Amino acid sequence: MAGEPLLETVAVSRTYGSRSRAVHALSRVSLRLWEGERLGVVGESGSGKSTLARILVALERPDQGEVRFQGRSVLSGRRQDLVSLRKGVQIIFQDPFGSLDPRLRVGQSVAEPLRALRVPGDHSRRVQQLLEAVGLPTGSERLYPHQLSGGQRQRVAIARALAPEPTALIADEAVSALDVSVRAQVLNLIADLVDRLGLSLIFISHDMAVIRHVCTRVLVLYRGEVVEEGPVDQIFEAPQHPYTAALIRSVPVLGGRIQDI
Ligand code: ADP
Ligand code: MG
Numbered sequence: 001m002a003g004e005p006l007l008e009t010v011a012v013s014r015t016y017g018s019r020s021r022a023v024h025a026l027s028r029v030s031l032r033l034w035e036g037e038r039l040g041v042v043g044e045s046g047s048g049k050s051t052l053a054r055i056l057v058a059l060e061r062p063d064q065g066e067v068r069f070q071g072r073s074v075l076s077g078r079r080q081d082l083v084s085l086r087k088g089v090q091i092i093f094q095d096p097f098g099s100l101d102p103r104l105r106v107g108q109s110v111a112e113p114l115r116a117l118r119v120p121g122d123h124s125r126r127v128q129q130l131l132e133a134v135g136l137p138t139g140s141e142r143l144y145p146h147q148l149s150g151g152q153r154q155r156v157a158i159a160r161a162l163a164p165e166p167t168a169l170i171a172d173e174a175v176s177a178l179d180v181s182v183r184a185q186v187l188n189l190i191a192d193l194v195d196r197l198g199l200s201l202i203f204i205s206h207d208m209a210v211i212r213h214v215c216t217r218v219l220v221l222y223r224g225e226v227v228e229e230g231p232v233d234q235i236f237e238a239p240q241h242p243y244t245a246a247l248i249r250s251v252p253v254l255g256g257r258i259q260d261i
Contacts, residue, residue, distance in 0.1 A: 004071045005032040006200050007056060007089060007168055012065030014051050014224075025051040026062070026224045031202075033168065038194065038201040040211035040232065042247060043221035049204045052221070053172040056202070057091050058082060087117050090161035092154070092190075094173035099157050100145045106131070107141030110160045117164050130159040134189060151182035158190065168200040176205065187213060208247050212236060220244045 014026040026048045033039050043049050054060040055067060058074050067074050069088060072081045090113075093099045100109050110130055111123045124141075131140050134155040145153055154174065161169060171190060175183045191214050194201045203214050211218055212232050220228040220241065227241045239245040 003035075005068075006035045006037075006070060007031075007033040007202075008068050009052070009055065009062075010066040010068070012052070012055055012062040012067065014048075014055065014060070014062050024224050026055070028065070029221070029224070029226055031056075031219060031226075033200055033202055035167075035200055036198060037217065038191075038203060038215045040215035040218035041202060041204045041221060042206065042208055042211050042218055044206055044247070046223075047221040048224040049206075049221060050172055051224075053091060053170050053202075053204055056170060057089055058085055083117075087164045088166050089168045089170065090164065090166040091170040091172060092157050092161050092174045094177050100153060100160075102145050104144075105141060106136075106143050106145070106148070106156050109145075109156060110141070110163055113160060113163045119164065126163065127159075130162055131156075133162070133193065134159045149182075150178050151186055154178060154186050155189065158186075158193070162193065162197070166199065168202070169194060170202045170204070172204045173206070174203075175210065176207070190214070208236070208250075220247070 009029055009031045011028040011030055012026055013028055016023045016025055029048070029052060031041070031052070041049055041052065051060070055062050058067070061075060069081070069085045074081055074085045104112070107124070107127050110127045114123050114126065127141055136152060136155050136159070145156070148156065174190065175186050178186060187210065193199070201214070203211060205211050215232050217230065218232045218235055219226055220235070220243065222243045228235060228239065228244045235244060236248060239248055
C-alpha cells in the first residue's frame with residue numbers, strides 16, 4: 001500500500017518479571033494499521049494482546065522497538081507527538097467497570113476526555129450527540145455506571161472513546177465480557193460507527209468468529225510472536241500455522257481454551 005501506516009509498531013518486545021523468571025509477553029512484534037482499515041489481532045489468553053494494545057496507546061513502553069502514529073515516534077518524549085496520539089487513538093477495554101469511574105455520572109465520564117484534551121465548545125451538547133450515537137436513551141447522562149447493564153456500560157465506554165474525534169479505535173476484547181445476547185449488538189454498533197465515521201480499527205479478540213465478522217485483515221499472536229498475518233478470508237480458508245488452525249477449530253467453543261495444539 002502507498003504512503004505510511006496510520007499506526008505501527010516495529011519489532012516491539014516486552015518482557016515482564018526478573019531475569020530468572022522472565023515472561024516474554026511480546027517478541028519483535030511488527031504491526032501496521034493502514035488508514036480506514038479494520039485489523040484483527042487474535043490469540044488465546046496470555047498471548048500478549050493486551051500488552052500490545054497498551055503499547056500502541058503509550059500506556060506502556062516497550063523494552064525494544066518503535067511505535068509510530070502518523071509517521072512520528074510516540075516514544076521520543078516529544079510532548080506534541082504524545083498529545084496527538086492521546087487524541088487520535090482511543091481504546092475500549094473488555095471491562096467497562098474498570099474504565100468508567102463509578103463516582104462519575106455517565107455524562108461526566110463521556111465529557112472527561114474533552115476536558116482533559118481542552119477541546120473547545122459546548123461539551124454537554126456533544127455528550128448528548130455521542131450518547132445518542134451509541135443508542136443510549138435520553139437522560140442516560142444523569143445515571144451512574146452501576147445503574148446500567150453491561151451492554152449499556154460498554155456503550156458509554158464507546159461514546160467516551162469517540163468523544164475526542166479519534167482517527168483510530170482499538171477494541172481490546174470489547175465484547176468478550178458481555179452476555180451472548182448483547183454481544184452481537186455491541187459488535188455491530190462498533191462496526192457501524194467505524195464505518196460511518198471513517199475510523200481505522202484494531203479489533204483484539206481471542207475469538208476468530210468475531211474477528212471474521214468485523215475485520216478484513218488479521219494478525220495471529222502466539223506466545224508473544226506474530227505467527228501468521230493476512231486477509232481474514234484467506235487465513236480462514238488456508239491457515240498456514242497449526243496454531244491458527246486450532247484457533248479456527250475452536251470457533252464454536254466461544255471463550256473456550258485451546259487444548260489441542
Ligand atoms: P492477553 O491479552 O493476550 O491475554 P497479556 O498481554 O495480558 O495477554 O499477557 C501476556 C503475558 O504477559 C502473560 O503471560 C501475562 O501473564 C504477562 N503479563 C501481562 N501484563 C503483566 C504485568 N503487568 N506484569 C507481569 N506479567 C504480565
Ligand atoms: Mg487481554
